[in-house]
Amino acid sequence: MLGLIQDTGTLAQTPNEGTNFLHGLLQWLPLPEWIPDWVLVLGAVGVGVGILVGLVSVITLWSVWMERKVSGHMQCRNGPMYAGGWHGWAQTIADGIKLFQKEDMIPLGADRVLFVLSPAIVLASIFGALAALPLSYDWYFARMDLGIFTILAIGSTTTIGVIMAGWASNSKWSLYGAMREAAQVVAYEIPLGIALMVPLIALGTFSLLDASALQSGFYGMGWAIFQNPLCLPAFIIFWIAALAETKRAPFDLPEAESELVAGFLTEFSGIRWSFFFMEEYAAMFLMSVVGAVFFFGGFESPVTYALRSLGMEGTIVFSLVCFTTLVLKAFIGVFLMMWLRWTLPRVRIDQVMTMGYKYLTPLALVCVLCAAIWEAFLHLVLN
Amino acid sequence: MTSPTETSATEDEHKPSIRPADEVRILASGEREFFMDVATSDLEINMGPQHPATHGVMRVLLRTDGELVTGAQPHLGYLHRCAEKIGESVEWLQYLPYTDRYDYLSAMNNNLSYSLAVEALMPELEIPRRGTMIRMICAELNRIASHLVAFGTYGLDIGAFTPFFYAFREREWIQALFEKICGARLTYSYIRIGGVFNDTPPGWLREVADFCDVFEGKWQEYYDLLIENHIFVQRTANVGVITAEMAYDFGLTGPMLRGSGVDFDLRRDMPYLEYGQAHDAGAFGVPLGTGEKGTLGDCWDRTQVRMKEMIECLGIVRWCLEQIEPGPIIGNVPRVIKVPPGEAYVGIENPRGELGHYLHSDGGKIATRCRVRAPSFVNLAVLEDLMPGSLLADAVAIIGATDIVVGETDR
Amino acid sequence: MGILEEAFEENVLTTRVDWLLNWARLNSIWPMTFGLACCAIEMMAVGAAHHDIDRFGAGAFRATPRQADLMIVAGTVNFKMGERVKRLYDQMASPKYVIAMGACATGGGPYFKYGYTVMKGVDRIIPVDVYIAGCPPRPEALLEGLMALQDKLRRTSVIRKPARLQPSDPA
């Protein structure tokens, strides 16, 4: 990752041919000549996937521990304390190893193929969506011009995995959880997509890299939220839809603890269950990063502005600073999601649907319309 | 899984199936085209003995059509502990610890009900005033603790996890108070026949007064945190509406009755101990359901009545703290109690409704009949009529609002 | 873990792996919300803020038997409930433990003599690891029972052959 994919992050749209990626790898590794090209490409992709999976699982482990501590302190108790020293930092590792040792149970009447396949599909789709995330101007897995488009497209296939899990585990509670998941996610895909169009209108680009580059205006604070007045209501709609998309807070109906025993996860145990659990936290991180990049300036902050004015554009320090700003903003979003979960009660399924279709979608359309009008007349005002 | 025939109480007709076509087509391969009679029937789910929403071990056999509940049938008996048979086998005073274990959230009130019933059979026994005062303080503190648990677990049912922890934080303070006075946290056996077991330790009454002052502020916080929360109101208003006639017909009592706007409270209307004087001195009122957030008698009204009752209990406790003065705490009760022959039924206002004891004694050391009229058992019967027509999430909200304790339902 | 279980000699490597597996098991015992009677209220008090069981990593009360490792039988088990308890125990995933909380679950409790429907102790239908006395036991007693279970887990051997392990083996 350290300069592995060496690409001059200039704004000019350099064509994204394959060799560029391979070229970077060759420069970095002193390799004998006789190794065929496809081995190199596979190696590079393998390294990329390794980095992505490693990064996401570290973030998931961290946010699971953070959720238990945050929920503890919110409830006047402190969460795990003894699992590994200071404030039980190793609690999630202990959970993971314990889940690894659990018996691998497949219920009698379950549809074995779907039951085994569903965690794989869920994880594959969430990692597919996360692959479109840039870590900094120079570190990215793929320089996609349609970044947000792929994230939304691949990200919503987790629903297939969840419905497959609900249907395959041959339990009535799981069936309820799966059906609720299908209804809820469809109801919130639409406002999510429409609400994201507002910052696209403000910034004018689909790619996440260019989007954050465009927000480096006013001493690094020229975020989309300040560029277009309609971005704030759009962010609120985006945030509500993201909560519903990731089955969090008031919308955690698919695995409603107190109604459906454990929703579509009723029959899952051990490592299979932890895949779903990992996917939920990865989806939270994904939605927070998308929110950070398109509304709150992605890599841009006064620190990056200062570094850029010092001319340290392409150095590793600049990339590290960009990465930390993005992750910090994402964790503020993740913390907000946890905060909402431990305060608000759960909404009923018909209220979820009415809010999704009747209130959020029209509101999002109005925001897009006004944002477009604002953009159209902006150049009259400015020049 | 119980066979479908068992749900005779709920109607059994299937949905109209798709009618097969009249003439049968012969396929190219020569065989007749096979039409399957596609009929959709309602799903039967066991909201079984082990379910987070059933407050213990009660099974509700739900018949649902998608999310819509079309039939409900509570099945009880998973915690039947033969309380009435034990009543006929152990002596009068030995039965007191069993009364703690019906409604284990308000053990003081259960002891009080049993003791009053026995005292009704012993007219010559006279209870000193300090004993009565301590009894009233303990009963009302236990009512607050019981309503706190009801508030906390109802938050869990609706999906808000945090109010449960705040409610239990206050409840620990009350349990500490009870621990100081009688040594137990949950099953006290403190209110005995003829008075109370031992006197209050020094400084206990001062600490009760401190609790009352602190609790008032905390109560307002809970009321705004959950009861006035917009999502909570959306989830409970207009859900599980019980009209006054329905309440009479099903024999509901306590917050269930008052939630439907019926102004009846045993402590004020048929007073026992010194509740009559407390009410005349204006120490407490009786909150009623007003239908302010939805229709009269919905789940929100019942919860709001329970919350407001906690404040009235504080009023009673403060009145008792003023009235209490040193003196004996128990009447002259022999070591082995022999109750003169006779029968009596005494019902008192428990946090969940009217808890009544019917005692029949033939003059011996052991009762010949000890009938327990449990409020949760009666309040639960209304579920069969409330649940059809509601969604699955509402069914959970309705069970939570009836605030049942299974120990008392199954006795 | 079928193949690996109790298959290896005892050497420095397997004891370290055993220690790690046991450390993971005892630090994240997930109880099942299975409250029957008065002891359930004390179990809720243990889960609540004052005596927080989440400090030991055991705060995630799972509603389904599949994801739970510890079944705290908190309350009186009568015959009608007995079959359900047995079925729930069978549904739990394999490294599972049972704590019989309170006198009723341990041996019928106050309902021993005249309780015709009460089962005299839950160990008649499922194997119990830790018994906790008291009616209802104090929350500290339940925490102490959980710690006793954790000690028991420290001494179990997942990979090493059990024959070499004497009960007096240091924890």
Add this chain to the structure above:
Amino acid sequence: MDFNAIAEHLSVANVPGLLSVDLPRPPDKKTKDKGRSGLPHVCVDPACMVEFLTFCRDDEALGFEVLIDLSASDPSVDDENLWILIQLLSVRHRHRLGIKSLLPKSALSMPSSTRVYRAAQWHERECMEMFGVTFEGHPDPRNMLLPDDWPGYPMRKDYEFPKEYHGISCE
């Protein structure tokens, strides 16, 4: 109205089935009668209990809207009839009424009063399984608290405890 006024009102309106009134009386040494303490109640013929209850509920002056409790009692082994005890409560007039009716143990059946009060349904089901009283016209005569295949009627005085149930011993 206190009990005497209610009893007098009932006798004046000669309600069907009213037999006698049982008042508490102090013990007097001469006739060795140990007296009867407690609260008074009205004795009613079980056959026309439904009409009696309908009158109590619909009469303006009495106004017993709520059936508080309906249960049975087996006074002793050699007493040849069973007691059916009903408690009524009037919310309007704030008064109560206790009703007792004697049912011969040989013919333990009486009309079900669920038509008058819906609350009676569950109380009667409990009496059916505990005492063996059959209520004709009961909509749902299943076992209430006991398992469906429970032998005998536990609350009878002559009931002896079962030795084992479904293979689990009760000792």
